[in-house]
Amino acid sequence: MYRSSSRTRLTSLGRWGVVAGLLALSAVALTGCGLKPATSYVPAVGPGSITPLEGAEGVDLTVTSKNFTEQLLLGKIAVLAGTAAGFDVTDLSNLPGSQPTRELILSGQADMLWEYTGTAWLTYLGQDESIADQDKMWQAVYDIDIQNGITWGAPAPMNNTYALAVRSEAVAELGGITTMSELAALPVEDRTFCVESEFNSRPDGMNPMLAHYGLERGAADGVPNGNIGIYDTGAIYSATDDGACNFGEVFTTDGRLDALDLTVLIDDLAFFPAYNVAPVFFTESIEATPGLEEIFARISPKLTDEVLRGMNRQVDVDGKEPADVAYAWMIDEGFITDPTD
Template sequence: MNTPTGRVIVSAAALSIALAATGCSTAPTPDGSGELAGASLIVGSKEFTEQLVLGQITALALENAGATITDETGLTGSATVREALVRGELDIYWDYTGTGWVNILGNTPSDLPDDLYGAVSEADAKNGIAWLEPANFENTYRIATSEQFASEHGIETMSDVAAYVKAHPTDGKVCAASEFIARDDGLPGVEHAYDFAFSEIVELDFNLIYTQIGDTCSFGEVFSTDARIPANSLRVITDDLGFFVEYLGAVTLRQETLDTYPAIADIFAPIAEALTIPTITALNGKVDIEGEDPRDVAEEWLLAEGFIG
């Protein structure tokens, strides 16, 4: 692997939008009825916008079915949320097939089965964790640059990025969040796959990256369903070697919880089907661009789709 001399990792101050676990509860349906009447469930999520929206969709859908919900959304980091689920500190949250395959199950990004969801759900069942049927959206990692920078330098693919950074190391700065910097399916893996290394890494809170691409950094980590990509005139760079793993969103919960409350699968099946890429991107944009509260966004969508009433 070609690593430039003097490469450094620059850390911005520990800026985190992670929400502290609130422990607040929402009431069940007023008459105590519903498929989950009498259930008490703890809903979690990771800290970024899409996860906050999905967490509130989950909480509201379960509440509508009669459950009493404790809101523990906004936890920092995939490992934190997963460990909380395994330990019984959470009952349910959304995760992604790529995270399941690489970070949870310990496989490599290059060792992908044809049916990633099937392989992840089957393997994780041995850990007592159930994966419900995935949604109709994928939110994978990508590298982006500004439209202006891409046009000026003819950058369309990650192979173009590798060649450009090798030839112009002073322009080889990338903005990324701590998790992406450390994950095998993130920065280390993509650098290895394309045989290059960014000359400098600026570690930022994920939500700051979008406005810093083209300013602090020539390149940056993004999520493919993020509405801030077009809002900030960014170009998502084509992963021409197919390095990035498929990240289908799916509800995860302990099997014992699903066995106790099998209606949970029925509740989320139509919700998952309705969550397409344009839909989740629009919901993310309502939070990140229009400044709406994730719970309000989730409730508005669920009501409009007829999933709650």
């Protein structure tokens, strides 16, 4: 919120050269899934259950996001919500990479974004210990970041973490498998995996995951190395669907899960860290405009894995614009209205 009384923003003018460069880059950057470049376009907004907030008129609200599909959708949801609440919204979504968005919030050059608890915990805050419990992860991140001038709002149910998925038609063939702990009961020849190179080698990836579930990589009675295929990230979904392996490493809110009818195994022994998304604010912004945090607290509970998979699918598979998908969802939920109706 660019107020003349904000010393942080006025003394950060030197940083705007960096921001301008990032924005120029984001104008031509493609999303992680190979989509068309995103723009600042959003349709006209009318109030719904989100109505003009007292004190918002004439106040700037700057929203940022990263440059992959899910973040573009969440960024547009934030832009639409802020507009319906009466703010003058500046859309700085589609920045290339996590660190630029983090820097904008830390420096007060952006007021909010949707961020993942696991990303903050492991990447920004440099913690080594993974936390699978979603509530504990959120609280741990909140407790540290509040000291950095950043406030984490209410988390959404959606948890965009790693998972293993199997093509649905093979579930019965594999004994009706539904959980990762059941992998150990399968014949060795059925324990086949498609993973990306990073997950294959990372310290919280393939090897410790197998060990966590009682399987030894390379062992004849565990998971022989020949049972593991290395693929580009985007190719894992189709390879799993085609039967190149029984189990593919996926992300739980990816729209291709539904498009290809892949079933996600339950991480019943809680290996993967929580990656719940939550609205994250520059603390001075919510202190200056009471009620801002509450707007997003009403949106968060509606953002489930199923909802995001559906929206991601509309963009990645059906080719729709993120702003249009976000707009339709916000109208369906009653948060906003179409002023032309």
